Amino acid sequence: MKTPTRWTRKDLLGLEDLSRDELNLLLDQAKAFQEISLRPIKKVPALRGKTVVLSFLEPSTRTRASFELAAKRLSADLLQIQPASSSLVKGETILDTARNIEAMKVDVLVLRHRDSGVPAMVARAIASSVVNAGDGSHEHPTQGLVDLFTIREEKGRIEGLKVVIVGDILHSRVARSDLWGLTKLGAQVTLCGPPTLVPSTFESLGAKISYTLDAEISQADVVIALRLQMERQKERYIPSLREFTRHYGIDRQRLQRGKPDLIVMHPGPVNRGVELSPEVADGPQSVILKQVTNGIAVRMAALYLVSAGRASHGAGSAAPIVPSEVAG
């Protein structure tokens, strides 16, 4: 019999390094936590006495809110450090700040940063667990897990599915996390968008590259549209939003080329009328709000596992817990 996988990592920095078993462990743990948010009393004591710091050094509303609710539903003590109130503008390096947070005996540091690699850098420097809440264009592992979880919930499986990720792949941390997670779990991933935003180097990462959404959408089981940052036009990656939307925006007409059970996802926030037309974003094939709901369970799983993984670091084990065990 196969030994059940245990979580032994101090940090969650990305999906690239995780094994298939570790991904499934996270998803199973999220499944176990999913039901808590449906209770009238939405709280379990799994992280009681633990301190979680949310440090979002880049604007974020929904990911921060999702982590905050996740930490609170696990009964953790929560501290928020916002850019304006942090000392990062006072000449301290990010490592100084992290060492100070560590010195306050924090258990988990949830870190978002506009620079790729900062969570990895910080995780190496401090003993606290670090959860990457999005770093530059690198990874957004919890969003990647949300997408995996949502696909598994909606489709019942991931293996063998055809998933098209469309938009600004080059700058997207969600695209990278999705790519690693989906390919490890057996999906076929196509990265689609204009060549300026889907460089051919991505082919070497195990994805199919396409510049024609119409050709891909008819085959797809899942399409994940990415947010297009408005500054890409100014940076001349695209001629205009209109040109981008014409080829890569999903409206009702384009959606009709796809299978009837094609689902549409988006990490949010949606530029309505750019990546998705409003009727598609709000339509029956959209699972965008389910992604948001699932985000809390997934982030509860992430916080819980890294916290336990660190507590038992070296001895190495955090077995998944089932709802009955965490029932308050």
Next chain:
Amino acid sequence: MKLLIKGGHLVDPSQGIDEPTDLLMEGGRVIALGKNLKTNGAHVIEAKGKVVAPGFIDLHVHLRTPGQEHKENLTTGSQAAIQGGFTTVCSMANTDPVVDTGTVVEFLKAANAKVGLVNLLPFAAVTVGLQGETLTEMGELKERGAAGFSDDGAPIMNAGVMRRALEYTKITQLPVVAHCEDTHLSANGVAHEGQAAARLGLAGIPSESETVMIARDLLLAEATGGRLHVAHVSTERGVELIRAAKARGVLVTAEATPHHLTLTDEAMGTYDARFKMNPPLRAERDVKALREGLRDGTIDAVATDHAPHSRAEKEAELSQAPFGVVGLETALGVLMTELVHQKHLKLSTLIAAMTLRPALVLGIDRGKLTVGSPADVTVFDPLREWTVDPSAFRSKGAHSPFAGWRLRSKVTDVVVSGRVVYRDEQFMNGEKR
């Protein structure tokens, strides 16, 4: 007093010497070479088992003086050079103020004389304030001590300005040292645009940001008959372009750094700014091409592009941390260990790339140990093993991409103009510093 280096294996590419030979010096000059030279009251350095070479020449060093002495000063920079076996270094002009007037050149020469360790050959800027617009007074700058011209770190984007600068080299007979980078292509990049950057989510610096400019500058050098030296070549195509230009007779020389000769962009996986430099670490095929270029002479010289920064500056996030790594104290060890001991390069070829050939780039009478030459000598133990520990560096910069590496070859003794400045891995006491 006479100085005799005895029993060593002398390598002097200028004379084709690569065998046990004694070296006798007096009055700051070489006065004799030969087997079993008589001691006759000379001060003797026993060099049995060691390699005796002309003092190394580094065409590309940032000494950060004047104005950025928190990163490096002439004392720490000179000591780092000597520890690495470099007796002559060319300092880059991107200081504060910029080296764009004779006054700053003379300041550097005078300040270096006070430190009294290395021969300092300052490069002056090609354009006033490194702005890429108005040429500096290159003729006067040469008269006042400039050894070459470079806007290193601030690529000259205006081809018209570059063309005129190359025209002027026909007066100065000094090279324009070009940092070849099209800044529109490199933009906000921090790492080589390749698989690693795609994976790591790092903004890319494509190979073409270098090759497009190498191609431009080669064509301009060809058209003008000017003297071009291409700094820190990092790409396979760049090597090919230079090789072809040399075959056509273009007056071009080129250098490569120890890090570009030994490391690839895979090192960026740590997100550690001690691997962040410009040009960036490239792909495996580029490393191979640079090594081939060094073997066949397309790459004339090894230069460190020693670029110290303070620890706080390099501890910043990758996008905020400045470009540049330190290299003076590890160059020989890295190149001996990775290239010579691994049989990728002959010892004499490496020594030529660190002595005679950079001297030819500059047109100076150093980098050789013929009778009558300045007595700049570096003695190293080719088998001595050591571990790179940046906290033991003389340089103020500790950001070495080779930290923790186990190297084989270490400089033991250094003679500058006949004066022993470094002996048995120690700086000489009582010498003016």
